[in-house]
Amino acid sequence: MPVASKTILVTGASRGLGLEFVRQILQLPAAPEVLIAACRNPSSANDLQTLAKANPSLKVIKLDVEKDEDIISAAQETKNIVGDRGLNLLINNAGILVRTEGSELRTQSRENMQRHFDVNCSAVRSNRVISLLVASTDVSCSVSGAREVGIE
Numbered sequence: 801m802p803v804a805s806k807t808i809l810v811t812g813a814s815r816g817l818g819l820e821f822v823r824q825i826l827q828l829p830a831a832p833e834v835l836i837a838a839c840r841n842p843s844s845a846n847d848l849q850t851l852a853k854a855n856p857s858l859k860v861i862k863l864d865v866e867k868d869e870d871i872i873s874a875a876q877e878t879k880n881i882v883g884d885r886g887l888n889l890l891i892n893n894a895g896i897l898v899r900t901e902g903s904e905l906r907t908q909s910r911e912n913m914q915r916h917f918d919v920n921c922s923a924v925r926s927n928r929v930i931s932l933l934v935a936s937t938d939v940s941c942s943v944s945g946a947r948e949v950g951i952e
């Protein structure tokens with residue numbers, strides 16, 4: 801995976817694909833200057849904390865995409881970390897797939913479907929982190945919804 805970005809943010813980095821993104825990005829020959837790993841509970845994200853101790857370029861921050869106050873504080877924290885470089889790459893991996901009423905779409909409750917839309921779709925649309933992508937002079941990828949804020 802060739803990645804030339806200097807500053808990268810991965811959401812949902814506590815486990816699964818997000819954690820693996822972090823692991824593999826750290827091993828790249830041209831690793832980023834800063835890799836920010838966002839997760840809901842940094843204090844219990846043991847794998848991430850272990851990686852952060854061994855890799856000074858890895859910063860762990862708190863972000864629950866269902867909480868507006870988290871989005872605001874994570875965006876500010878990201879801004880403080882990346883500074884004038886802006887954010888080159890957002891890997892918006894945080895997501896859910898929770899089937900509470902059987903496995904078929906038609907059996908899901910409105911509440912459950914709305915929660916999926918909130919976590920998996922609305923969060924990135926309203927995510928202030930996208931403004932950091934716009935601030936960067938070296939945006940090297942597209943993200944969902946980026947077209948609407950002028951990123952191709």
Ligand SMILES: NC(=O)c1ccc[n+]([C@@H]2O[C@H](COP(=O)([O-])OP(=O)(O)OC[C@H]3O[C@@H](n4cnc5c(N)ncnc54)[C@H](OP(=O)(O)O)[C@@H]3O)[C@@H](O)[C@H]2O)c1
Pocket residue numbers: 811812813814815816817818839840841863864865866893894895896897919
């Ligand atoms: N695995 C697949 O085959 C597959 C296929 C297609 C798409 N995807 C998508 O790829 C993404 C990652 O998949 P995965 O298999 O790695 O899933 P996973 O193992 O369930 O991990 C999901 C990650 O998202 C985080 N997360 C959940 N809700 C969040 C919230 N409200 N705010 C912030 N973080 C939140 C989780 O954090 P906690 O540890 O705090 O719960 C966890 O780090 C998901 O969006 C999934 O829908 C996966």
